[in-house]
Amino acid sequence: MPRTGDLMTKAGVQRYPGASAAYWWQTAYPGDSMESNVVVWHSTEGTSLPSYDGGALAPNLTAVPDFAAKRLKWFQHFDFDTSSRALRNLAGGVQTNTLNVCQVEIVGTCDPVTHAKWVRAGTPHLYMPELPDWAVRDLAAFAKWAHDEHGVPLTSSATFKAYPSSYGSNGVRMSAAKWTGFAGHCGHQHVPENDHGDPGLFPMTAILTVAKGGTIPSEEDDMTLTAEEIAKAVWSHRLTSPTAAEGTDPTREAGTFLRYTDAKQQQLLSRLAELQAIEVGQSAAIAALAAQLGEDVDTATVVAAVQKAIADAVVRVHVDVTGADAAPS
Numbered sequence: 485m486p487r488t489g490d491l492m493t494k495a496g497v498q499r500y501p502g503a504s505a506a507y508w509w510q511t512a513y514p515g516d517s518m519e520s521n522v523v524v525w526h527s528t529e530g531t532s533l534p535s536y537d538g539g540a541l542a543p544n545l546t547a548v549p550d551f552a553a554k555r556l557k558w559f560q561h562f563d564f565d566t567s568s569r570a571l572r573n574l575a576g577g578v579q580t581n582t583l584n585v586c587q588v589e590i591v592g593t594c595d596p597v598t599h600a601k602w603v604r605a606g607t608p609h610l611y612m613p614e615l616p617d618w619a620v621r622d623l624a625a626f627a628k629w630a631h632d633e634h635g636v637p638l639t640s641s642a643t644f645k646a647y648p649s650s651y652g653s654n655g656v657r658m659s660a661a662k663w664t665g666f667a668g669h670c671g672h673q674h675v676p677e678n679d680h681g682d683p684g685l686f687p688m689t690a691i692l693t694v695a696k697g698g699t700i701p702s703e704e705d706d707m708t709l710t711a712e713e714i715a716k717a718v719w720s721h722r723l724t725s726p727t728a729a730e731g732t733d734p735t736r737e738a739g740t741f742l743r744y745t746d747a748k749q750q751q752l753l754s755r756l757a758e759l760q761a762i763e764v765g766q767s768a769a770i771a772a773l774a775a776q777l778g779e780d781v782d783t784a785t786v787v788a789a790v791q792k793a794i795a796d797a798v799v800r801v802h803v804d805v806t807g808a809d810a811a812p813s
Contacts, residue, residue: 494565495519496633500545500626503558507546509539515567520586521636521667523627524675526570527594527683531602531609533559534589536569543570543587547626549619551608556590556622564634574677578660586630590623594647594684600724600734613646613685617700620687624694627669631695638695640688642670648733650681766794 494517499505526543528534536542544564547556562568570587571580581587592610593599599611610619630636643656650656650673658666663676669688672680690700719742722735770790771783 493517494563496564498563498565500558500560500564500629503545503560505560507533507536507539507542507559507561509536509542509561509569510563510566512539513542513562513569515562515569516582518565518567518582518584520565520584520630520634522583522585523630523636523669524571524585524587524672525669525683525686525688526587526589526672526680527610527612527686528589528591529593529595529598529682530591531607533591536561539569541569543589544568545586545626546589546591547623548591549608549610554616554618556619558626564630571672571675572678577677578663580663580675580677583664586634586636588626590619590683594650594682594686596647596722596733596735603724612683613687615687620690620694620700624691627691627695637668638692639667640669640692641666642668642674642688644671644684644686644688645673645681647681647684650684652679652681654681763794767791 528546533546533548539561542561544560544562544566546559546561548559550557564586567582567585568587569581570589571585573580573582590610590612592612593602594612599609602609610616615623627636627638631638642658644650645654645656650671654673656674657678658670658674658676660676663674669692671686671688672678672682673684694700719737719739721738723738724734725736767787770787
């Protein structure tokens with residue numbers, strides 16, 4: 485289907501089965517009729533169904549996580565083949581909202597800083613790079629329905645980048661010509677005339693794989709990887725740093741933590757060697773001092789007493805530094 489942006493007669497089932505029409509905005513914003521062959525995915529960067537400024541910024545559908553039931557609850561705001569309003573559309577440029585596009589917002593975040601903040605606060609949420617299997621399953625079900633009812637290809641030639649690298653001029657945003665010729669699935673980060681970076685590192689491949697009848701790769705599947713591939717994946721896997729400054733990206737590659745640990749170990753070993761050398765020197769000095777105390781003094785007792793005092797002091801310092809005797813927090 486050519487993407488001309490011209491008005492067309494809508495065909496196929498327009499309402500996604502099971503979706504609620506409680507927040508229906510098509511009456512207030514009738515939009516344009518078209519035959520959508522593209523799905524643009526967004527993330528809301530929130531934890532609940534947005535108001536969308538009374539529908540002025542609404543997509544066609546919103547998927548809201550139900551964590552207790554482990555499923556997505558769907559709300560539909562416009563027919564599948566009616567233009568919605570979640571994309572920027574500049575005057576005089578290429579069409580966006582009206583260019584045969586169905587838009588889907590997923591309630592959650594693609595921002596690692598927001599993700600870390602919500603983790604610390606204990607706020608349940610969806611994080612786009614780490615969607616649970618049940619969310620992938622339900623998004624795949626929608627993609628399959630869009631294909632079966634409207635012919636949206638179960639393909640994506642777009643590269644999804646992690647946020648915040650996906651924001652602005654990100655190297656993956658389409659030109660006007662490429663956007664006009666595109667069909668299939670992409671993200672807000674790919675649409676021209678827009679600067680948003682959502683949905684970040686979105687698992688588009690996994691969603692489309694499941695939509696085609698495949699399964700989400702399991703841990704057993706990973707065993708087919710070579711040892712080198714597994715090592716590279718572990719080394720580059722991003723973890724959350726407990727000491728990251730507020731408002732900064734809290735994630736670090738696992739390799740960063742390993743390099744830091746190795747450097748600290750080398751520092752500690754070097755310091756231990758210094759302390760051992762000091763201890764040897766102190767023992768020799770104590771023995772020499774005791775020898776000068778005279779024949780009436782039991783030098784062995786003096787040496788033993790001084791060495792015990794030093795050892796006790798070292799133990800106290802060790803306990804203070806390591807917190808070994810501290811009460812659990």
